[in-house]
Amino acid sequence: MNRIKQFSAICLIGLVLTGCGMAQNNNDRDQQVDDNDNRETETRQQGYDDNAGPVEDRLEVADETAERVAELDEVERANVLIAGDNAYVAVMMTNRGEDEVTEELKEKIAEQVRKTDENMNNVYVSSNPDFVERARDYTDRINNGEPVKGFVDEFNETIRRIFPNAK
Template sequence: MNTDNRIQIANQAAEKIAKVNGVRQANVLVTQRNAYVAAVVNTNQGKLTPELEGQIAKQVRATDPNIQNVYVSTNPEFVDRINTYVTDVGQGKPVAGFFEEFNTMVQRMFPTPR
């Protein structure tokens, strides 16, 4: 699990993912060698297929070859929290406390390392 408390917003990866057929919107957060993708998809009733997940992971790794694990979720709660974080950072708002919340959410959403 992530013990380094630096979280980066990967805008370039998000832009590439948004160009994937079936993806409407995405935000990506990177911690160490892990990428966490919050995606809104318009295929299969908004559910993530293994093929689409693979395409998303490929786009993330294309922007940063140091990424070892890519975790993708279309869960509305996860998407909303990540979108809020990205918006707050973009507006210069303080995000103190987000890291702890993020780690708790990630442990719940992705309980086993990939």
């Protein structure tokens, strides 16, 4: 009779433990559901609107970078404007614009820009006389303390026109 009581007690304990082990304390979850759906996420378009150029208010003059670019034999003068991780380089060639900027020279210029700031993802280079003049004007305006917000739309339009494939 003792054996029957022992066997019954063991079975009863096993049933109780099995039953409690199945309780999930209301932690039922659907498969592949993220319980953190209420978390905030930050997305940024890298300063571009429909791949048409920068739309940022942060525009900086990079004088040190411009000096480094102007040290190249092919370049007489340079202005470099930084918007986020993009550099816009206006160069006046030593031959006064008789030749366009070659791909090889663009690479050399981009290399000089990245030596000063490794975070530059895109370097856009042009010797277009209109862009050279406007870049000089933007540089002067920024250096004179004029708020960038006052001409950022104008700058963006210039970039869209000169660099239509800017991403």
